[in-house]
Amino acid sequence: MIEISSRTILSFTFSHKNLYYDIYIQEGILCLMSYRSYNFTHAITRKPSKAVVRGLTSQDRGVPDFKLMNIHHIDYVKALKKAGANVIELDALEEFPDSTFVEDTALCLPEGAVIMKPGAPSRLKEVNYIEPQLSELYREVYRIEGKGTIEAGDILTTESEILVGRSERTSAEGVSELKEIVSKWGYKVTEVITPPEILHFKTDCSLLNNDTILSTERLASTGCFENYNIILTCDGEEEAANTVRYNEWIIMPDSFINTTKRLIDCGFKVLRVGNTECAKIDGGMSCLSLRFTPHA
Ligand code: CIR
Helix, strand or coil: CCCCCCCEEEEEEEEECCEEEEEEEECCEEEEECCCCCCCCEEEEECCCHHHHHCCCCCCCCCCCHHHHHHHHHHHHHHHHHCCCEEEEECCCCCCCCCCCHHHHEEECCCCEEECECCCHHHHHHHHHCHHHHHHHCCCEEECCCCCCECHHHEEECCCCEEEEECCCCCHHHHHHHHHHHHCCCCCEEEEECCCCCCCHHHCEEEEECCEEEECHHHHCCCCCCCCEEEECCCCCHHHHCCEEECCEEEEECCCHHHHHHHHHCCCEEEEECCHHHHCCCCCCHHHCEEECCCC
């Protein structure tokens, strides 16, 4: 591809080990961009179990309706497929009420995967059911096994760094063990703080493109996104902050018309999926999948 614009004078794309790269010259600087933080080939989901009615929750918003949650989950998988994902759909785990929130169990990067150590005791053993799946897809799989804890809902991977929010579920020791592992692959980890009223860092934010983050005001005001463009969720629509960027698409919960319009007006392509039932137990769009490109 050759493209001429005021900022880009030459640009072309090539692929290497399953990843696409753009090389371009911008303002006299040669830039290499992989889009690895949102261009993916695969996703893993896990069907909700009937035990979701006992899922952990930070506030009483009623008991999730299992049937409706399943309908939403089917739509969610369809949205991932429309965005280009090869979706591996795992069976429900009846002994783990929160196991449909598979995102919390691992961090998947192009170079390898890191199995988490959940801070919620009832979720600790969920990781044993994700590790074999990832070991089939990756040559390098590590495990957080020190005394700290970490859940991947607290991890936001951008093009330039991995932001990790310390929270009730993610401790300083967990963050430093992760840092040690991913530094082998050249990643910079930035530790930030998830405000106490927020379950996971990504409950309140998501990556929209290379340098733009969708966030709630309460999270953005902590200053954790000072190197990024920020698009705020609209008033009363804080739950819209947790979305998924998968290739060209943003997958977001369908109840938030104003924030959806804001994103569409900014040029994003949006797929909307029902989330009322997961929301009753603090689940959003990102929690429901692992999204990744395993190393070729
Ligand atoms: C929990 O409290 O662990 C679940 N009820 C919700 C997990 C949501 N996961 C996420 O935000 N990544």
